[in-house]
Amino acid sequence: MTRIETVAFTSGRSEVAGTLFHPEDTEHPPVVVMAHGFAARRTWGLPAFAERFADAGIAALAFDYRGFGDSGGGPRRVVSARKQRADYRAALEYVRSRDDVDGDTTALWGMSYSGGHVLALAATEDVETVVATVPFTDGLHVAGHAIQHGGWEYVRGMTAAIANDARQILFRRDPHYVRVVGESDRDDFAVLATPGSLEGYETMIPEAERAEWPNRTAARVLVEIPFNRPVSRAPSVDVPVFVLEATDDQIVPGAAIDRLVDALDDVHRVRLPAGHFESLVGAVSPEVAAKQARFLREHLQ
Structure with missing residues:
Protein backbone atom coordinates (compact mmCIF):
# COMPACT_ATOMS: atom_id res chain seq x y z
CA MET A 1 0.00 0.00 0.00
CA LEU A 140 2.19 30.58 -31.13
CA HIS A 141 0.37 27.45 -32.26
CA VAL A 142 -1.89 27.38 -29.22
CA ALA A 143 -2.74 31.08 -29.40
CA GLY A 144 -3.45 30.80 -33.10
CA HIS A 145 -5.66 27.78 -32.49
CA ALA A 146 -7.63 29.68 -29.82
CA ILE A 147 -8.08 32.70 -32.09
CA GLN A 148 -9.17 30.49 -34.97
CA HIS A 149 -11.98 29.08 -32.82
CA GLY A 150 -12.87 32.28 -30.97
CA GLY A 151 -12.49 34.76 -33.83
CA TRP A 152 -12.41 38.50 -33.32
CA GLU A 153 -14.49 38.25 -30.15
CA TYR A 154 -11.66 36.30 -28.56
CA VAL A 155 -9.09 38.83 -29.81
CA ARG A 156 -11.11 41.76 -28.47
CA GLY A 157 -11.60 40.11 -25.10
CA MET A 158 -7.93 39.21 -24.89
CA THR A 159 -6.80 42.73 -25.79
CA ALA A 160 -9.08 44.35 -23.22
CA ALA A 161 -7.98 41.92 -20.50
CA ILE A 162 -4.29 42.59 -21.18
CA ALA A 163 -4.86 46.35 -21.08
CA ASN A 164 -6.78 46.12 -17.80
CA ASP A 165 -4.09 44.02 -16.15
CA ALA A 166 -1.31 46.27 -17.45
CA ARG A 167 -3.01 49.16 -15.65
CA GLN A 168 -3.15 47.11 -12.45
CA ILE A 169 0.56 46.32 -12.71
CA LEU A 170 1.42 49.97 -13.39
CA PHE A 171 -0.42 51.16 -10.27
CA ARG A 172 0.74 48.18 -8.15
CA ARG A 173 -2.77 46.90 -7.61
CA ASP A 174 -4.17 43.40 -7.45
CA PRO A 175 -4.27 41.63 -10.82
CA HIS A 176 -7.13 41.92 -13.26
CA TYR A 177 -8.57 38.42 -13.44
CA VAL A 178 -10.24 36.58 -16.30
CA ARG A 179 -11.90 33.21 -16.39
CA VAL A 180 -9.61 30.23 -16.85
CA VAL A 181 -12.13 28.28 -18.88
CA GLY A 182 -15.57 28.89 -20.35
CA GLU A 183 -17.86 28.66 -23.34
CA SER A 184 -16.88 30.57 -26.48
CA ASP A 185 -20.40 32.01 -26.87
CA ARG A 186 -20.39 33.87 -23.54
CA ASP A 187 -19.64 37.57 -23.31
CA ASP A 188 -17.05 37.35 -20.52
CA PHE A 189 -13.61 36.33 -21.73
CA ALA A 190 -11.97 32.98 -20.85
CA VAL A 191 -8.42 31.93 -21.67
CA LEU A 192 -9.52 28.40 -22.63
CA ALA A 193 -12.65 28.68 -24.72
CA THR A 194 -12.28 26.07 -27.48
CA PRO A 195 -15.14 23.56 -27.82
CA GLY A 196 -15.38 21.18 -24.87
CA SER A 197 -12.85 23.06 -22.73
CA LEU A 198 -15.25 23.92 -19.91
CA GLU A 199 -16.70 20.43 -19.59
CA GLY A 200 -13.29 18.82 -19.90
CA TYR A 201 -11.62 21.08 -17.37
CA GLU A 202 -14.36 20.57 -14.82
CA THR A 203 -14.00 16.80 -15.02
CA MET A 204 -10.56 17.16 -13.44
CA ILE A 205 -11.89 18.95 -10.37
CA PRO A 206 -12.97 16.72 -7.47
CA GLU A 207 -16.62 17.20 -6.56
CA ALA A 208 -15.70 18.52 -3.12
CA GLU A 209 -13.60 21.32 -4.65
CA ARG A 210 -15.73 22.26 -7.62
CA ALA A 211 -18.08 24.68 -5.84
CA GLU A 212 -15.28 26.74 -4.27
CA TRP A 213 -12.91 26.83 -7.25
CA PRO A 214 -12.86 30.48 -8.41
CA ASN A 215 -12.25 29.81 -12.16
CA ARG A 216 -10.05 32.84 -12.63
CA THR A 217 -6.44 33.69 -13.34
CA ALA A 218 -4.47 36.91 -13.83
CA ALA A 219 -4.82 38.22 -17.38
CA ARG A 220 -1.07 38.89 -17.70
CA VAL A 221 -0.54 35.26 -18.74
CA LEU A 222 -2.08 36.18 -22.10
CA VAL A 223 1.06 38.17 -22.90
CA GLU A 224 3.27 35.24 -21.90
CA ILE A 225 1.57 32.47 -23.87
CA PRO A 226 2.65 33.33 -27.45
CA PHE A 227 6.28 33.70 -26.33
Whole structure:
Protein backbone atom coordinates (compact mmCIF):
# COMPACT_ATOMS: atom_id res chain seq x y z
CA MET A 1 0.00 0.00 0.00
CA THR A 2 1.31 3.46 -0.92
CA ARG A 3 2.32 5.64 2.01
CA ILE A 4 1.24 9.25 1.50
CA GLU A 5 3.04 12.11 3.21
CA THR A 6 2.15 15.81 3.17
CA VAL A 7 5.33 17.85 2.75
CA ALA A 8 6.45 21.45 2.32
CA PHE A 9 9.49 23.15 0.86
CA THR A 10 10.52 26.66 -0.09
CA SER A 11 10.56 28.27 -3.51
CA GLY A 12 11.59 31.90 -3.63
CA ARG A 13 10.18 33.35 -0.43
CA SER A 14 7.10 31.14 -0.32
CA GLU A 15 6.20 27.78 1.13
CA VAL A 16 5.18 25.20 -1.44
CA ALA A 17 2.78 22.41 -0.48
CA GLY A 18 3.30 18.92 -1.81
CA THR A 19 2.31 15.30 -1.41
CA LEU A 20 4.95 12.59 -1.49
CA PHE A 21 3.80 9.11 -2.50
CA HIS A 22 6.13 6.43 -1.14
CA PRO A 23 6.17 2.98 -2.77
CA GLU A 24 5.68 0.03 -0.48
CA ASP A 25 8.65 -2.25 0.24
CA THR A 26 11.05 -0.20 -1.90
CA GLU A 27 14.06 1.29 -0.19
CA HIS A 28 15.56 4.48 -1.58
CA PRO A 29 13.32 4.60 -4.67
CA PRO A 30 13.80 6.94 -7.64
CA VAL A 31 11.48 9.95 -7.76
CA VAL A 32 9.22 11.58 -10.32
CA VAL A 33 8.39 15.24 -9.67
CA MET A 34 4.90 16.25 -10.80
CA ALA A 35 2.87 19.43 -11.10
CA HIS A 36 -0.38 20.26 -12.86
CA GLY A 37 -1.28 22.26 -15.93
CA PHE A 38 -2.85 25.65 -16.45
CA ALA A 39 -4.20 27.16 -13.18
CA ALA A 40 -4.85 23.70 -11.69
CA ARG A 41 -4.14 22.01 -8.35
CA ARG A 42 -2.21 18.91 -7.40
CA THR A 43 -5.35 17.14 -6.13
CA TRP A 44 -6.97 17.16 -9.59
CA GLY A 45 -6.18 13.77 -11.06
CA LEU A 46 -2.50 13.65 -10.13
CA PRO A 47 -2.88 11.32 -7.10
CA ALA A 48 -4.13 8.43 -9.26
CA PHE A 49 -1.05 8.72 -11.48
CA ALA A 50 1.29 9.15 -8.50
CA GLU A 51 -0.12 6.02 -6.84
CA ARG A 52 0.30 4.06 -10.08
CA PHE A 53 3.94 5.15 -10.22
CA ALA A 54 4.40 4.17 -6.56
CA ASP A 55 2.98 0.73 -7.39
CA ALA A 56 5.81 0.46 -9.92
CA GLY A 57 8.38 1.22 -7.23
CA ILE A 58 8.82 4.92 -8.01
CA ALA A 59 8.22 7.66 -5.44
CA ALA A 60 6.21 10.63 -6.69
CA LEU A 61 6.15 14.21 -5.43
CA ALA A 62 3.12 16.21 -6.57
CA PHE A 63 3.10 19.89 -5.62
CA ASP A 64 1.06 23.08 -5.99
CA TYR A 65 2.72 26.09 -7.58
CA ARG A 66 3.17 29.23 -5.55
CA GLY A 67 -0.10 31.13 -5.52
CA PHE A 68 -2.21 28.03 -6.15
CA GLY A 69 -3.87 25.35 -4.06
CA ASP A 70 -2.33 24.88 -0.62
CA SER A 71 0.91 26.71 -1.41
CA GLY A 72 1.70 30.18 -0.18
CA GLY A 73 2.69 33.18 -2.20
CA GLY A 74 0.84 36.04 -3.81
CA PRO A 75 -0.79 37.57 -5.62
CA ARG A 76 -2.88 34.44 -6.01
CA ARG A 77 -3.66 32.58 -9.25
CA VAL A 78 -0.96 34.23 -11.36
CA VAL A 79 0.30 31.79 -13.99
CA SER A 80 3.98 32.44 -14.71
CA ALA A 81 6.08 29.93 -16.64
CA ARG A 82 9.28 31.37 -15.16
CA LYS A 83 8.11 31.05 -11.57
CA GLN A 84 6.49 27.67 -12.07
CA ARG A 85 9.68 26.26 -13.56
CA ALA A 86 11.53 27.68 -10.56
CA ASP A 87 9.07 25.76 -8.36
CA TYR A 88 9.97 22.55 -10.23
CA ARG A 89 13.65 23.26 -9.55
CA ALA A 90 12.89 23.79 -5.87
CA ALA A 91 11.00 20.48 -5.83
CA LEU A 92 14.02 18.73 -7.34
CA GLU A 93 16.25 20.27 -4.70
CA TYR A 94 13.85 19.12 -2.02
CA VAL A 95 13.78 15.45 -3.07
CA ARG A 96 17.57 15.52 -3.39
CA SER A 97 17.78 16.65 0.22
CA ARG A 98 15.84 13.64 1.52
CA ASP A 99 17.52 10.44 2.72
CA ASP A 100 14.58 8.10 2.07
CA VAL A 101 14.44 8.55 -1.72
CA ASP A 102 17.04 8.49 -4.48
CA GLY A 103 17.15 12.17 -5.33
CA ASP A 104 19.94 11.53 -7.85
CA THR A 105 17.61 9.42 -10.01
CA THR A 106 14.74 11.68 -10.94
CA ALA A 107 12.15 12.27 -13.64
CA LEU A 108 9.91 15.21 -14.48
CA TRP A 109 6.19 14.78 -15.24
CA GLY A 110 3.94 17.47 -16.64
CA MET A 111 0.53 17.83 -18.23
CA SER A 112 -0.60 20.51 -20.69
CA TYR A 113 1.05 23.80 -19.62
CA SER A 114 3.39 21.98 -17.25
CA GLY A 115 4.13 19.50 -20.04
CA GLY A 116 5.89 22.44 -21.63
CA HIS A 117 7.65 23.30 -18.38
CA VAL A 118 9.22 19.85 -18.03
CA LEU A 119 10.42 19.87 -21.63
CA ALA A 120 12.11 23.25 -21.14
CA LEU A 121 13.61 22.15 -17.82
CA ALA A 122 14.98 18.92 -19.28
CA ALA A 123 17.27 21.01 -21.47
CA THR A 124 19.12 22.33 -18.41
CA GLU A 125 18.35 20.16 -15.36
CA ASP A 126 20.05 16.91 -14.38
CA VAL A 127 17.20 14.41 -14.71
CA GLU A 128 16.99 10.92 -16.17
CA THR A 129 13.80 11.21 -18.19
CA VAL A 130 10.65 13.26 -18.86
CA VAL A 131 6.95 12.47 -19.23
CA ALA A 132 4.94 15.08 -21.13
CA THR A 133 1.17 14.48 -21.24
CA VAL A 134 -0.72 16.47 -23.93
CA PRO A 135 2.11 19.02 -23.63
CA PHE A 136 1.91 22.71 -24.37
CA THR A 137 4.78 22.94 -26.84
CA ASP A 138 4.40 26.17 -28.78
CA GLY A 139 2.49 29.23 -27.60
CA LEU A 140 2.19 30.58 -31.13
CA HIS A 141 0.37 27.45 -32.26
CA VAL A 142 -1.89 27.38 -29.22
CA ALA A 143 -2.74 31.08 -29.40
CA GLY A 144 -3.45 30.80 -33.10
CA HIS A 145 -5.66 27.78 -32.49
CA ALA A 146 -7.63 29.68 -29.82
CA ILE A 147 -8.08 32.70 -32.09
CA GLN A 148 -9.17 30.49 -34.97
CA HIS A 149 -11.98 29.08 -32.82
CA GLY A 150 -12.87 32.28 -30.97
CA GLY A 151 -12.49 34.76 -33.83
CA TRP A 152 -12.41 38.50 -33.32
CA GLU A 153 -14.49 38.25 -30.15
CA TYR A 154 -11.66 36.30 -28.56
CA VAL A 155 -9.09 38.83 -29.81
CA ARG A 156 -11.11 41.76 -28.47
CA GLY A 157 -11.60 40.11 -25.10
CA MET A 158 -7.93 39.21 -24.89
CA THR A 159 -6.80 42.73 -25.79
CA ALA A 160 -9.08 44.35 -23.22
CA ALA A 161 -7.98 41.92 -20.50
CA ILE A 162 -4.29 42.59 -21.18
CA ALA A 163 -4.86 46.35 -21.08
CA ASN A 164 -6.78 46.12 -17.80
CA ASP A 165 -4.09 44.02 -16.15
CA ALA A 166 -1.31 46.27 -17.45
CA ARG A 167 -3.01 49.16 -15.65
CA GLN A 168 -3.15 47.11 -12.45
CA ILE A 169 0.56 46.32 -12.71
CA LEU A 170 1.42 49.97 -13.39
CA PHE A 171 -0.42 51.16 -10.27
CA ARG A 172 0.74 48.18 -8.15
CA ARG A 173 -2.77 46.90 -7.61
CA ASP A 174 -4.17 43.40 -7.45
CA PRO A 175 -4.27 41.63 -10.82
CA HIS A 176 -7.13 41.92 -13.26
CA TYR A 177 -8.57 38.42 -13.44
CA VAL A 178 -10.24 36.58 -16.30
CA ARG A 179 -11.90 33.21 -16.39
CA VAL A 180 -9.61 30.23 -16.85
CA VAL A 181 -12.13 28.28 -18.88
CA GLY A 182 -15.57 28.89 -20.35
CA GLU A 183 -17.86 28.66 -23.34
CA SER A 184 -16.88 30.57 -26.48
CA ASP A 185 -20.40 32.01 -26.87
CA ARG A 186 -20.39 33.87 -23.54
CA ASP A 187 -19.64 37.57 -23.31
CA ASP A 188 -17.05 37.35 -20.52
CA PHE A 189 -13.61 36.33 -21.73
CA ALA A 190 -11.97 32.98 -20.85
CA VAL A 191 -8.42 31.93 -21.67
CA LEU A 192 -9.52 28.40 -22.63
CA ALA A 193 -12.65 28.68 -24.72
CA THR A 194 -12.28 26.07 -27.48
CA PRO A 195 -15.14 23.56 -27.82
CA GLY A 196 -15.38 21.18 -24.87
CA SER A 197 -12.85 23.06 -22.73
CA LEU A 198 -15.25 23.92 -19.91
CA GLU A 199 -16.70 20.43 -19.59
CA GLY A 200 -13.29 18.82 -19.90
CA TYR A 201 -11.62 21.08 -17.37
CA GLU A 202 -14.36 20.57 -14.82
CA THR A 203 -14.00 16.80 -15.02
CA MET A 204 -10.56 17.16 -13.44
CA ILE A 205 -11.89 18.95 -10.37
CA PRO A 206 -12.97 16.72 -7.47
CA GLU A 207 -16.62 17.20 -6.56
CA ALA A 208 -15.70 18.52 -3.12
CA GLU A 209 -13.60 21.32 -4.65
CA ARG A 210 -15.73 22.26 -7.62
CA ALA A 211 -18.08 24.68 -5.84
CA GLU A 212 -15.28 26.74 -4.27
CA TRP A 213 -12.91 26.83 -7.25
CA PRO A 214 -12.86 30.48 -8.41
CA ASN A 215 -12.25 29.81 -12.16
CA ARG A 216 -10.05 32.84 -12.63
CA THR A 217 -6.44 33.69 -13.34
CA ALA A 218 -4.47 36.91 -13.83
CA ALA A 219 -4.82 38.22 -17.38
CA ARG A 220 -1.07 38.89 -17.70
CA VAL A 221 -0.54 35.26 -18.74
CA LEU A 222 -2.08 36.18 -22.10
CA VAL A 223 1.06 38.17 -22.90
CA GLU A 224 3.27 35.24 -21.90
CA ILE A 225 1.57 32.47 -23.87
CA PRO A 226 2.65 33.33 -27.45
CA PHE A 227 6.28 33.70 -26.33
CA ASN A 228 6.31 30.49 -24.29
CA ARG A 229 7.74 28.03 -26.80
CA PRO A 230 9.23 24.94 -25.10
CA VAL A 231 9.67 23.31 -28.52
CA SER A 232 12.57 25.70 -29.08
CA ARG A 233 14.45 23.92 -26.25
CA ALA A 234 13.70 20.42 -27.51
CA PRO A 235 16.94 20.02 -29.53
CA SER A 236 18.88 20.48 -26.27
CA VAL A 237 17.01 17.67 -24.47
CA ASP A 238 19.25 14.59 -24.37
CA VAL A 239 17.15 12.29 -22.17
CA PRO A 240 14.30 9.96 -23.18
CA VAL A 241 10.93 11.71 -23.41
CA PHE A 242 7.47 10.12 -23.25
CA VAL A 243 4.95 12.21 -25.20
CA LEU A 244 1.24 11.49 -24.88
CA GLU A 245 -0.86 12.93 -27.70
CA ALA A 246 -4.67 13.01 -27.47
CA THR A 247 -5.91 12.77 -31.04
CA ASP A 248 -9.13 14.65 -30.24
CA ASP A 249 -7.31 17.47 -28.42
CA GLN A 250 -9.02 20.85 -28.91
CA ILE A 251 -6.34 22.86 -27.09
CA VAL A 252 -2.96 21.60 -28.27
CA PRO A 253 -2.94 21.14 -32.06
CA GLY A 254 -1.52 17.90 -33.44
CA ALA A 255 0.84 19.88 -35.67
CA ALA A 256 2.51 21.28 -32.55
CA ILE A 257 3.12 17.75 -31.25
CA ASP A 258 4.55 16.78 -34.66
CA ARG A 259 7.08 19.60 -34.44
CA LEU A 260 8.07 18.59 -30.92
CA VAL A 261 8.60 14.95 -31.82
CA ASP A 262 10.70 15.93 -34.84
CA ALA A 263 12.91 18.11 -32.62
CA LEU A 264 13.52 15.52 -29.89
CA ASP A 265 16.37 13.06 -30.13
CA ASP A 266 14.95 10.19 -28.03
CA VAL A 267 11.15 10.19 -27.93
CA HIS A 268 8.44 7.63 -27.20
CA ARG A 269 5.22 8.97 -28.72
CA VAL A 270 1.85 7.49 -27.78
CA ARG A 271 -1.38 8.51 -29.50
CA LEU A 272 -4.73 7.76 -27.89
CA PRO A 273 -8.27 8.65 -29.04
CA ALA A 274 -9.16 11.14 -26.32
CA GLY A 275 -9.65 14.82 -25.62
CA HIS A 276 -7.16 17.03 -23.85
CA PHE A 277 -8.41 16.40 -20.31
CA GLU A 278 -9.56 12.80 -20.82
CA SER A 279 -5.95 11.64 -20.83
CA LEU A 280 -5.81 12.53 -17.12
CA VAL A 281 -9.27 11.67 -15.81
CA GLY A 282 -11.17 9.94 -18.63
CA ALA A 283 -11.64 6.32 -19.62
CA VAL A 284 -8.16 6.14 -21.13
CA SER A 285 -6.38 7.54 -18.05
CA PRO A 286 -5.62 4.12 -16.45
CA GLU A 287 -4.01 3.04 -19.72
CA VAL A 288 -2.03 6.29 -19.87
CA ALA A 289 -0.83 5.85 -16.27
CA ALA A 290 0.18 2.24 -16.90
CA LYS A 291 2.16 3.13 -20.04
CA GLN A 292 3.90 5.98 -18.26
CA ALA A 293 4.71 3.81 -15.24
CA ARG A 294 6.35 1.22 -17.50
CA PHE A 295 8.33 3.95 -19.24
CA LEU A 296 9.50 5.44 -15.95
CA ARG A 297 10.43 2.06 -14.53
CA GLU A 298 12.50 1.29 -17.64
CA HIS A 299 14.45 4.54 -17.47
CA LEU A 300 14.75 5.04 -13.72
CA GLN A 301 15.68 1.55 -12.53
